[in-house]
Amino acid sequence: MNRNILNKLKFWLFIILSVFCINFAYPEENNLYSELVKLNGAYVNSASSVLVTMKCTYYYADKKPEEGTLYALFNKYQELLKIELKTGNIYILDLDSGCYFLNNKLRSPLKVSGNYSIESAQVSDMLSIDFSKDYELEEFDTKAAKFLLKRTNNKLLYPYISVTVQNEKGTGEKIYELTFMDRSQKPVRKLQYTTGNVSGIRCFKKVVVYKSVLDNAGSSSYDFIYTIDSIEKTTVNSALFNSVNMKDLCEYMEQLLQ
Amino acid sequence: MKKYALVFAVYAFIHAFRAVCLFSYDMGFSYSNTTVFLPENPYTPQTSSTNKFELFTTVNFLKSYYLLSFSPSVYYTDDKIYPGLYGAKFMVFYNMFSFLLAKNNVYFGEGIIDNFLFPLSFVNADQAYSNSYYQYTNFWNTAFYCDLNKISVPLMFTTSVIADTESIDAYKKPQWLVLFAKADYSDKSLSASLCYSPIYKNDAWENRISGEVKYIFANDFNLYSNASYNFDKDIFALLGASKAFLVDEYTFATGLELSYPDNDMQYAIYEVIDYNYLSLVTGVYYVNNDTYNNRSITLMNTLSLTLNNLQISITWDSWNLLEKRSAYPAVLQIGVKYEKL
Numbered sequence A: 001m002n003r004n005i006l007n008k009l010k011f012w013l014f015i016i017l018s019v020f021c022i023n024f025a026y027p028e029e030n031n032l033y034s035e036l037v038k039l040n041g042a043y044v045n046s047a048s049s050v051l052v053t054m055k056c057t058y059y060y061a062d063k064k065p066e067e068g069t070l071y072a073l074f075n076k077y078q079e080l081l082k083i084e085l086k087t088g089n090i091y092i093l094d095l096d097s098g099c100y101f102l103n104n105k106l107r108s109p110l111k112v113s114g115n116y117s118i119e120s121a122q123v124s125d126m127l128s129i130d131f132s133k134d135y136e137l138e139e140f141d142t143k144a145a146k147f148l149l150k151r152t153n154n155k156l157l158y159p160y161i162s163v164t165v166q167n168e169k170g171t172g173e174k175i176y177e178l179t180f181m182d183r184s185q186k187p188v189r190k191l192q193y194t195t196g197n198v199s200g201i202r203c204f205k206k207v208v209v210y211k212s213v214l215d216n217a218g219s220s221s222y223d224f225i226y227t228i229d230s231i232e233k234t235t236v237n238s239a240l241f242n243s244v245n246m247k248d249l250c251e252y253m254e255q256l257l258q
Numbered sequence B: 001m002k003k004y005a006l007v008f009a010v011y012a013f014i015h016a017f018r019a020v021c022l023f024s025y026d027m028g029f030s031y032s033n034t035t036v037f038l039p040e041n042p043y044t045p046q047t048s049s050t051n052k053f054e055l056f057t058t059v060n061f062l063k064s065y066y067l068l069s070f071s072p073s074v075y076y077t078d079d080k081i082y083p084g085l086y087g088a089k090f091m092v093f094y095n096m097f098s099f100l101l102a103k104n105n106v107y108f109g110e111g112i113i114d115n116f117l118f119p120l121s122f123v124n125a126d127q128a129y130s131n132s133y134y135q136y137t138n139f140w141n142t143a144f145y146c147d148l149n150k151i152s153v154p155l156m157f158t159t160s161v162i163a164d165t166e167s168i169d170a171y172k173k174p175q176w177l178v179l180f181a182k183a184d185y186s187d188k189s190l191s192a193s194l195c196y197s198p199i200y201k202n203d204a205w206e207n208r209i210s211g212e213v214k215y216i217f218a219n220d221f222n223l224y225s226n227a228s229y230n231f232d233k234d235i236f237a238l239l240g241a242s243k244a245f246l247v248d249e250y251t252f253a254t255g256l257e258l259s260y261p262d263n264d265m266q267y268a269i270y271e272v273i274d275y276n277y278l279s280l281v282t283g284v285y286y287v288n289n290d291t292y293n294n295r296s297i298t299l300m301n302t303l304s305l306t307l308n309n310l311q312i313s314i315t316w317d318s319w320n321l322l323e324k325r326s327a328y329p330a331v332l333q334i335g336v337k338y339e340k341l
Helices: A002-025 A031-040 A243-257 B002-020 B165-169
Strands: A049-058 A066-075 A078-085 A088-095 A098-102 A110-112 A135-141 A146-151 A160-167 A174-181 A187-198 A201-210 A222-234 B024-037 B047-062 B066-077 B080-094 B097-104 B139-147 B155-163 B176-186 B190-201 B204-216 B221-230 B234-247 B250-261 B266-275 B278-289 B294-307 B310-318 B330-338
Touching (some): A031 A146, A031 A201, A049 A243, A066 A243, A110 B204, A187 A222, A243 B080
Antiparallel strands (some): A049 A066, A078 A088, A146 A160, A187 A201, B024 B330, B080 B097, B097 B139, B139 B155, B176 B190, B190 B204, B221 B234, B234 B250, B278 B294, B310 B330
8 A cells, every 4th residue: 555655656756857857858948939038128128118328349341340339219119229420320210110210411211121231230230129029939949949930020021030049158148149041041141149137137238240141250250249238217208209200209319318 | 789689698598597497408500502593684693692691599398298499590691680480399299199380391202303292392392302401491380190000000190281481480471381181101111101282372272182102122222103183183293213322431322213293204313422421412304394495404413511410512403404504594502501410
């Protein structure tokens, strides 16, 4: 009788332990994806509006790298980006209704595709991606800590993103390597997101944009790198986030930056 | 002397007010000179020139639900100094609604040689075209916006009234009035607008319907078309395409436009070259000129230098390249402007 209970106990203990071990051996299916969304959610689609300050470096093939500063104001998934250049400031407003461009040469905001370049960087790489709204989980490779995201909206440029997760050497940080792919899943562009703590918030601290999909290291292979300096909670009226009010929104952002 | 004392008092007041109430303020100025070179004739002088210098201060109150800004100015023209209002803006916004009452820059639609979506093209032609920051005036207008994008519907509705600001500034009855109701659809690459506008000019009302479709391809190739129809069966239409290229530090934008204003055909090709602080807009258009009753090729050139908030621009429009220049007028515009975005 006693042995029977003991056997039963042993059996259940084995089941519990094995489930526990499986959990360790194979991470839960969308754990890494939900972590990606959560880390990105420090600014994109976060509960309150945030003002993000970034230090960036532009890399050139034939010139010395140049330093710069970027500012981004987020309200839900909407984003206003300010790029400081020596020839004047450029503002980019990313909305559902399109991407708008404004500088001191234009009378009213100009709608653009978002795929053109400013210095050595592409505008689409400077803007943050909303992984929870624009992409969904397509495939998950449990063995290689790798997953595939598929766009939910046909208007997005890249239909697929392949994400590989690694641990950074020396530090306990994680590196998310994002490979943007075309319709036939051929790699087109590579970005690397590194986690970190900024203003007490856990988020993606550093983003590296590679020149080509194949290059891996060395400053010659970078297009553009930005590091987040600070994240501040702020208030902004969401009504300002449209193309008509863009100038006022820029003015408001300037006031926040002072 | 009293005038200067008044200006000084205003500045002293602004500074004193700033100490107790939080707001931002800027200063700016604009200078413009327009010289028209007329063809040789026995009646009028061959060149006529106008100058205007305006100095203004902008005071901004920007809170999260309203915005108030005004720019009192003094301007100098025809050897006299006048007080004026360079611009003003009052805006209240709540969720997807906003209301605006302002004297500011109004512009929408596409087109370098013509823009038939923009109803102001039909009353004040020289203000209509080109989205460049130099050469524009501020208009008194009021508007009500309803932005359904906030509830994930890609539509926006605008109703607005634009008034003849030149007359209002001279304390006269407005000579023209533009009313419009507009619906805009917009997603990442396609935008479409439909606009209904009753226009009051020459003591009569005219009804117009205009529309525009624009498509932006992923490689920044733009295709756009707008058209306008009034109920007297006049059709105005424009078709254009442009593409931007990037070569080292230069940005080139090449454009082609086909315009059909009122039983007439115009063709234009233009090039925009941007290099650091400099930008050059140059183009030619082939036009059937009614006034001179023949076809002509017109040259338009604008060279501008932008140093942060300082703009210097030189525009040269000559009427016909094929004929002797003395037979046709030409316009030279020089503008200097310092204004924050």
